[in-house]
Amino acid sequence: MSKDAILTAIRRGLRRGPLPADQQAMLGGRLATHPRHLIPARSRVARPEQVALFIRNVEKEFGTVRRVADAAEMPAAIGEYLAAQNLPQRIAMAPHPELQGLDWDSRPMLQVEARRGDPQDSVSLQHGFAGIAETGTLMLPSSPHRPTTLNLLPDTEMVFLRASRIVGAYEEAWDLLRAENQDARTGGFMPRNVMFVTGPSRSADIEQTLELGAHGPRRLHILLLDDDPAALPAP
Amino acid sequence: MLTTSPAFKDNAAHALKDAGLQKALGKAKGAFLQRRAEAVSRLPEFEALRDVGRDIKNHTLANLDFYLETFAANVERAGGHVHWCSTAEEARAAVLEICRKAGAKTVTKGKSMISEELGINDHLEKHGIDPVETDLGEYIIQLRRETPSHIIAPAFHLNREDWEADFRRAHTDLDPDRVFHERRDILTEARTRLRQKFLAADVGITGANFLVAETGSSVIVTNEGNGDLTQTLPRVHIALASIEKVVPTLEDCVSLLRLLARSATGQDFSVYTTFSTGARREAEIDGPGEYHVVLVDNGRSAMVGTEFQEMLRCIRCAACMNHCPVYGAVGGHAYGWVYPGPMGSVLTPSLIGVEKAGHLPNASTFCGKCESVCPVKIPLPKMMRHWREREFERHLSPQGVRSGLGLWAWFAQRPGAYRLASRIGVGLMGLLGRHKGAFKSLPLAGGWTAGRDLPVPQGGTFMAQYAKRMRNR
Numbered sequence: 001m002s003k004d005a006i007l008t009a010i011r012r013g014l015r016r017g018p019l020p021a022d023q024q025a026m027l028g029g030r031l032a033t034h035p036r037h038l039i040p041a042r043s044r045v046a047r048p049e050q051v052a053l054f055i056r057n058v059e060k061e062f063g064t065v066r067r068v069a070d071a072a073e074m075p076a077a078i079g080e081y082l083a084a085q086n087l088p089q090r091i092a093m094a095p096h097p098e099l100q101g102l103d104w105d106s107r108p109m110l111q112v113e114a115r116r117g118d119p120q121d122s123v124s125l126q127h128g129f130a131g132i133a134e135t136g137t138l139m140l141p142s143s144p145h146r147p148t149t150l151n152l153l154p155d156t157e158m159v160f161l162r163a164s165r166i167v168g169a170y171e172e173a174w175d176l177l178r179a180e181n182q183d184a185r186t187g188g189f190m191p192r193n194v195m196f197v198t199g200p201s202r203s204a205d206i207e208q209t210l211e212l213g214a215h216g217p218r219r220l221h222i223l224l225l226d227d228d229p230a231a232l233p234a235p
Numbered sequence: 236m237l238t239t240s241p242a243f244k245d246n247a248a249h250a251l252k253d254a255g256l257q258k259a260l261g262k263a264k265g266a267f268l269q270r271r272a273e274a275v276s277r278l279p280e281f282e283a284l285r286d287v288g289r290d291i292k293n294h295t296l297a298n299l300d301f302y303l304e305t306f307a308a309n310v311e312r313a314g315g316h317v318h319w320c321s322t323a324e325e326a327r328a329a330v331l332e333i334c335r336k337a338g339a340k341t342v343t344k345g346k347s348m349i350s351e352e353l354g355i356n357d358h359l360e361k362h363g364i365d366p367v368e369t370d371l372g373e374y375i376i377q378l379r380r381e382t383p384s385h386i387i388a389p390a391f392h393l394n395r396e397d398w399e400a401d402f403r404r405a406h407t408d409l410d411p412d413r414v415f416h417e418r419r420d421i422l423t424e425a426r427t428r429l430r431q432k433f434l435a436a437d438v439g440i441t442g443a444n445f446l447v448a449e450t451g452s453s454v455i456v457t458n459e460g461n462g463d464l465t466q467t468l469p470r471v472h473i474a475l476a477s478i479e480k481v482v483p484t485l486e487d488c489v490s491l492l493r494l495l496a497r498s499a500t501g502q503d504f505s506v507y508t509t510f511s512t513g514a515r516r517e518a519e520i521d522g523p524g525e526y527h528v529v530l531v532d533n534g535r536s537a538m539v540g541t542e543f544q545e546m547l548r549c550i551r552c553a554a555c556m557n558h559c560p561v562y563g564a565v566g567g568h569a570y571g572w573v574y575p576g577p578m579g580s581v582l583t584p585s586l587i588g589v590e591k592a593g594h595l596p597n598a599s600t601f602c603g604k605c606e607s608v609c610p611v612k613i614p615l616p617k618m619m620r621h622w623r624e625r626e627f628e629r630h631l632s633p634q635g636v637r638s639g640l641g642l643w644a645w646f647a648q649r650p651g652a653y654r655l656a657s658r659i660g661v662g663l664m665g666l667l668g669r670h671k672g673a674f675k676s677l678p679l680a681g682g683w684t685a686g687r688d689l690p691v692p693q694g695g696t697f698m699a700q701y702a703k704r705m706r707n708r
Binding site: 001002003005006007009010011012013014015018019023024027030031034035036037038040041042057061095115116117119135137142143144147148149151152153169170171174183184185186188190191192193194195196197198199200201202203204205206207208209211213214215216217 | 259262263266267278279280283284287291297298299300301302303304305307309312313314319320321325369370371372375388389390391393394395398418419421422423426429430433434448449450451452458459460461463464467468478483484485486487489490492493500502503504505506507508509510511512513514515516517518519520521522530532536537538539540541544
């Protein structure tokens with residue numbers, strides 16, 4: 001069998017047989033404790049600077065961010081963005097309780113459909129699991145409440161994100177997922193799909209020159225709910 | 236994939252005369268270098284992270300059997316399937332079998348160098364399945380029925396006018412007189428065209444930048460989003476990966492990701508970095524129903540324990556070729572197989588044999604730039620030297636080279652004779668060229684003077700000048 005052939009060839013190269021039990025246990029320990037390595041200092045700053053760094057990095061990568069003070073203002077912020085971009089007042093929204101709980105009645109002209117993404121969709125609203133300040137990256141783990149297609153098919157992706165969910169480094173985002181997620185099939189924390197998204201889709205395949213809007217969304221707009229008093233900018 | 240590596244010298248000569256290629260290389264050359272340098276300068280820890288990256292990969296390779304088994308067990312726990320394949324043939328058969336079971340007519344593909352290595356597209360086509368490359372660069376390469384000339388920018392050798400001409404030729408249902416005002420119009424046409432393919436595909440095939448043992452995940456990194464559409468929309472997702480892609484944990488993986496985009500495109504992070512783990516879960520409303528990992532050896536395990544083991548650290552960022560003066564002069568196709576540039580010059584002889592690819596490790600000045608930018612510190616020049624040694628030992632180098640080296644070795648082992656001979660040579664050349672400054676041609680040095688002048692030596696040999704300087708101190 002090829003599995004045995006491959007493993008045998010590797011062991012021959014390493015000049016040993018299968019690892020003895022104690023060494024396997026040691027490696028198992030490394031997997032269980034998943035130690036961190038060097039983490040860049042840039043994201044180890046006070047909360048307000050961390051959020052500011054996140055926003056700066058999103059904008060550097062051609063995304064946009066709007067800070068919203070109160071969840072009650074969220075539907076209006078979305079409606080205004082769509083109007084400003086000349087987009088239809090119609091969104092495909094992740095069926096996430098936090099998004100479904102927003103006061104959509106306050107914006108009767110805005111048509112909201114909780115579902116997966118479709119090829120005809122012009123705008124989606126996704127639920128952000130975490131934001132990573134280090135590079136302005138969103139962490140979007142798949143779940144019945146957070147369909148992956150909403151990150152991919154629409155021309156414009158909007159993402160709802162709580163400021164309290166912005167962390168410094170990727171490792172901290174993994175820690176959130178490890179702590180909060182449980183997958184019914186594996187008993188582990190890893191969902192089927194975890195997307196890290198940094199800005200809108202792009203390509204530099206034509207003459208190594210960057211163009212936005214390849215196969216994924218052409219625009220990425222983050223609606224940042226300022227739910228973390230410690231993360232607000234100094235007045 | 237077929238190889239033209241044995242014809243490297245002819246390939247290179249043609250490449251140097253190819254005006255379109257030279258235009259494309261000239262345009263692109265500086266961009267990658269500058270963007271990488273800027274990205275590195277924004278991250279003070281970059282140099283320290285290169286050591287981290289090297290150590291993670293070394294640890295993994297020292298325990299590769301353990302991590303591969305752990306990975307496979309975790310894939311299966313998440314409802315996926317692992318297909319272990321020793322050879323390219325086995326891997327092609329495994330992919331075809333999965334596609335057939337799925338009743339596939341159309342297969343979309345994310346960019347994958349291992350797919351090129353295995354020749355997946357030809358194999359599927361031969362069996363009546365339509366493979367569609369969806370990465371923009373790969374798409375035009377497929378239209379042209381070419382191979383990629385660069386591992387992260389497949390269409391590195393093309394100019395905008397090539398794109399326009401090929402799109403007009405291939406998309407015959409569109410107005411033939413349409414105007415491409417800017418690059419974006421080309422991009423938009425490809426986007427529209429490929430959107431239909433994404434939706435029609437029965438199977439999506441991606442590569443993998445990493446495999447994570449801890450979780451049984453395959454990881455892809457893209458800017459376009461094509462890889463994600465490929466692995467999300469069809470009913471079946473196949474991830475093709477070679478065995479050295481495995482890393483132990485998510486923490487190990489993100490440490491390497493900090494190096495990858497910066498070294499490759501000079502971005503701090505790619506737009507989409509996606510971890511796929513198993514098939515669609517209960518109650519999920521999108522994602523593939525089946526998840527397969529085709530785990531390919533195809534010559535890698537034979538590198539373990541040899542002087543080429545360190546090559547298995549490679550994360551395929553392309554920094555070495557971006558910084559290589561040889562790649563910059565001849566482009567990727569001259570190398571004649573899947574992997575060009577310095578990493579290809581080391582890997583290709585390992586995978587297809589030094590008797591076919593012996594020219595590649597010789598196509599280097601050993602300037603060392605590749606090693607100095609490698610994010611996992613692979614000693615590329617040292618390994619190219621190992622290949623030259625093996626080539627010599629196996630009597631594969633041409634007689635002229637062997638006699639020349641023999642002659643040089645004789646003198647090198649006799650310092651007195653060496654100094655005498657070089658003194659005579661330098662003196663003679665100085666005498667012959669005393670009115671010229673440089674030679675346009677010289678007996679026995681035609682290889683040099685065919686492309687450039689040889690300066691006339693001035694002021695005696697190095698040893699003579701050195702001795703004089705020491706006396707005068």
